[in-house]
Amino acid sequence: MMIVLAQQIKGDGELASHMHDHDNGTYSVRIRIPWAGTTVIRVKNAAKIENTCLRLRTMDTYGTSVFSMKNVWGIGGKFLYKNENDFTMCLPSEMMVNHTRVCNYTSINDGLPWFCAHPRPKELSCEHIQSFNAGSFDGVVKANNPLKVYVPSVEYINAVANIEAPANTHDLYIEKPLCKQMQKRLTWENITNNINGFWMNNTWNLLNCKSYIEHQNNTYRGCLKGNYMYFLGDSTARQYAEFFVNVVLETRPEINLRRFGDNNTYHWRKTFSKFGINVNYLKHAMPFTNPVVPIHDITSVYTELQMLSRSSVPGEKFMFLFAYHAHFQSFPISVFRDRTRRLVKNIRAFLTLKPKALFFVKGPNYCFDDTHWFDNTLTMVYIEILQQAFESLHDRVVYLYTWSLNVEHETRNIHPGPVTLQNQIRHFKAYVC
Template sequence: MTTCTSKELRFIFGTVAVLLFCVLSLTNIQSSYLVERNANFLLQFKPAKTRKDTVSNFTAISLKPEQRLCALCEHVDTIHRFKMTSLKFSRLETIKYDTEGTIVVAIETYDMKNNSKTVGDDVIVIWASQADGDGLVSGHVIDHKNGSYTGTVKVFWTGFTKVNVKLASSLENTCLRLKALKKYGNTVFAMKESWGIKGTFRTNLVREVTNCGANQKIFGFRDVCNFTSLNGGMSWFCGKPKHPKLLCSDIDSFGTGRIDNSMVGQSERIQNNGHGIFNQYLLLDIQNYRTEKRNYSCSLRPPLLSWKESEPSGFWLDGHWNFVNCYSSIKHDITPYRQCLKNKNVVIIGDSTLRQYAEYFIKEILGLGPVDMKDAKGPNRQYHDYKLFKSSGINLMYIKHEMPFHNPNFPVKSISSVPEILRTMEDNDLEDNSLILIINYNSHFSAYPPSKFRERIRYLAVAIERFLSRKPRTKIFFKGPHLCIDDTRWFDARISLLYKQIIQEELSKLMNNVIYLDNWSITVAHNNEQLHPDGDAFFSHINQLMAYIC
């Protein structure tokens, strides 16, 4: 688990600079919305209140992003919950909007007692929606670290446009998760009701269930069983059974269930929803917008550029997902998708959000009807179900990644890690120019130390590099994290953004060979909070993927 030494903390927080920050604004907004017309009007600015800007000297030393977050949380007040950002009292003001469709918004946060906040580090997102159409686009938010934020959105339409701001993750709730992780070895102990993965041990006469995790610290157990070798070489541990007649070798299955957190104090638990849409929004009349010429077909674009996108990478308009910096060469419909994938071998390896992709492909593109792969297992109670789906000249297989994988009950037999699966595929006789790989790791790791997620991505990077040395023409995609919020589980938007940083760092040498799927922009634009997006949000995922393939 990533920990911060006292020496690092003294160095990081020892230097505090006091800066003056002016927020440019047109006027204070008293109502729940603001209607402004004539985007060509040159707004006259006046300086807003000045506030102390507390800046920690994070850039002075080289720390990994998970270490910086750990250090930050050491000094965050998680006891006085009224200091959390209020959706009711926090305010928006339009700074400007111009003839190119760019909207700039000042975001001022206030706490539950309507006091102006003087610290930042909440995750705040912004998006715009077309009032008389289906247009949706996410924006970019700059955190000034003093309670003030600046949001920028570029729209791709004219007419009345609604701008919303959401608190996607409060710093206090993130820090409660990390404090629980440090004390109990798992972030779920910060939940009102803890829920996680457990191991079932059994013989003919005795049965016992213990808690499991990707890290060796299993709260309540002095001794643990190391099941890393069962897990395809990736770290996995369970509490050792306390019954004298049960051994580690008596492990029968891994499954999800309630975890006792009765020992956790109320001050250690997440009680306030640290997320939601600000009560106030803006309504603007956009007269003009401008788009840059898109010279590349997305399918022919160098993979590196998919990693270098600024926010947003795309937008929803006219019933499909559009790209800012490339164009789709395919009409987004089933028949063109089917033609594009003919004679292709599609292998999808990852979690349940990629299982969604597989189920859509099987039902719609392969035309085989609905299929539920959630509880799929192999013959003789094997962990993986290597079932091949074939139709219309397309071959498709979905393989779930190794533990941790939250599901009611999975056998422990024949678990292969993603690196092991890739090594097996190196030696098959499939032509690499027919092969499409879609891979991810994400939400199942959020309950455990970020260092464990980094470890998995690092192993994956080595495996992909080796795979490409054998099958260099394979088209490989990595599905990035999306906005998912659930304070009753372990999903946290800040952790998702942290994972995005880790993925970019650990896969940096592969950016010329692997295409990054930016699902963050999609889910912010669609105001999605679900683990499994549906409707237009999900179709945007599919549109993005198919534009890169075809």
């Protein structure tokens, strides 16, 4: 996957775009630069096809791509009884390498497939599960070195070009609708092969709509008063929730929502309320990565939506943001597709009962971190799945495109830094305020 990055020399302008692969060893790109003057053009290989293929082969062989990593770790089950303990691999399927017996934990995962290899000591059984943990699998399978990904998996092409961008004569600055007034369907257009904005004057500028909203607490408080905000899914959804809980609601001491609830249950089950705004964060069901994940009170976002659809809160007061990405990337693509289809089904049912509720789907982040299983080509496949699965809801759900901004700021970790996150939040609220 080749990406071109344009950077303004006298200014902070940045623009990123995909390159077109002609399938003959050549690539081309056409971009419209929204500034005048000297611009440096760089090219980055954001994902090597060899690595993507190795990850997919490892998924087929072991049920997970973690064995393509240099240091193999993933989600496992911790078993404990008296003086015996064990740690075994867990997957959303019954495929367990080097194990003939499997423990089925689908019933405690809110009905979603979840299995762990049976513990090896004869004193331990499936009933002795204590938690789901992120841990090392180096001793489970000795994967051959040819199955290991090449690092660095993301790197620059050495060639650099300088061009003189002409004065603005194109349509980047044509009259655009306010984001909050634009058709939701337009947020889904060309999300698999297009850019949705550029960085200039210390601000993320959207191409298909405009917003005058200021990234200020008082602005958000006035806009969100009386609303119930639910952030559901992975840790990038948690970042949004923590911003609204700790910054907008001024919660002190600050809350780390990565922690688990009272009595070490899966969810906090706490609504943070202040200034007439109510904020909740709920994790998606397993697979969810954390040092220690409680086995109690795991629910899926589907059950949560069903319960909230019967709430006495009016639909126009509900605001939902969903984020699925990183926790699924090491597993077969079918797992992500199944979860997405279920999400679409449940959102449609919710909107039947509360048609004025606002729904947002946050797109996957671009990132590069050679120590993890993230692959930017697979991320683009996820974006395609989202677009296809949500086709019937394009008029009812807003797609939050975060790819371009993360590319331009060259986000290394799956969690964007403060400046990138602030502009993601501003982008999100542009469709509301």
